[in-house]
Amino acid sequence: MENYYSLLGVREDAGSQDIKKAFREKAKHLHPDIAGEMAAGQMRKLLTAYEVLSDRDRRCEYDRAYSRFAAKFHFDYRTFLREQADIPESQSKLIFFQLLHLEEEEAVAVWEKQGGLNFRLEKYLDREDWMDCAFMLAEELDKRQRYYEAFVLLVSLVREERSRPYFRHFMEEVETFLKELVRLRLKSVTDTGTYADCLESLIGLGFSGRDEARWMRSMAEALLSLGDNGQAGRIFREALVRDPALPNVKQLKKKLNVS
Numbered sequence: 001m002e003n004y005y006s007l008l009g010v011r012e013d014a015g016s017q018d019i020k021k022a023f024r025e026k027a028k029h030l031h032p033d034i035a036g037e038m039a040a041g042q043m044r045k046l047l048t049a050y051e052v053l054s055d056r057d058r059r060c061e062y063d064r065a066y067s068r069f070a071a072k073f074h075f076d077y078r079t080f081l082r083e084q085a086d087i088p089e090s091q092s093k094l095i096f097f098q099l100l101h102l103e104e105e106e107a108v109a110v111w112e113k114q115g116g117l118n119f120r121l122e123k124y125l126d127r128e129d130w131m132d133c134a135f136m137l138a139e140e141l142d143k144r145q146r147y148y149e150a151f152v153l154l155v156s157l158v159r160e161e162r163s164r165p166y167f168r169h170f171m172e173e174v175e176t177f178l179k180e181l182v183r184l185r186l187k188s189v190t191d192t193g194t195y196a197d198c199l200e201s202l203i204g205l206g207f208s209g210r211d212e213a214r215w216m217r218s219m220a221e222a223l224l225s226l227g228d229n230g231q232a233g234r235i236f237r238e239a240l241v242r243d244p245a246l247p248n249v250k251q252l253k254k255k256l257n258v259s
Helices: 004-008 016-029 037-054 056-073 077-083 088-100 104-113 127-143 147-163 168-189 192-202 209-225 229-242 250-256
Strands: none
Touching (some): 004 016, 016 037, 037 056, 077 088, 088 104, 104 127, 127 168, 147 168, 147 192, 168 192, 192 209, 209 229, 229 250
């Protein structure tokens, strides 16, 4: 059903004089001497729109009919994406859309259904959208005490940001979030080996030597508890190179026979 208001280029509350003026302006450009015979169809549509909207009774009838039409066929982006359940690109967009519209539960549920960490959002979203989506998703996972998954997403963001800046000044918040996650929560939800692997993935990402030294100290402690004294000693020595004033190392030095 044609939208006569859009056709004439007027608001839905336009008065009769505005409608007449708009019709005359558009009719000039559709005259056969200017637009040629090909514009005849457009001119007929324009004339119909003008005749309907110029007549009060016909306009009221049209408004009622069009409102029913618009309500029936109004495009719902969320519903459209939900219906594309077997298309990964649509599901990626649905996750991002739901996060933006504060529908976090469904966003996380869709992400889980698509495979969680195995679902590569970066394959289906534009780079900037992926980075925004991953950060918001990490926040929601953190709230649900799913710290390991949040950690993996944040590390991927930091790695991408280092290669080509996008977050820029906002990156400080991302890094603070990641460091607090590691310091306060990650160890409680991972086994010792996984925890050590997580810490290792942070080394070389561009954090300060002080930060790296503390993570390497924790790695050494984890490896020591696993019985890998040789690797623990090597990493601990590297930590001391990065920060000779590294605190809380007296017992570790003794256990690893490091002077």
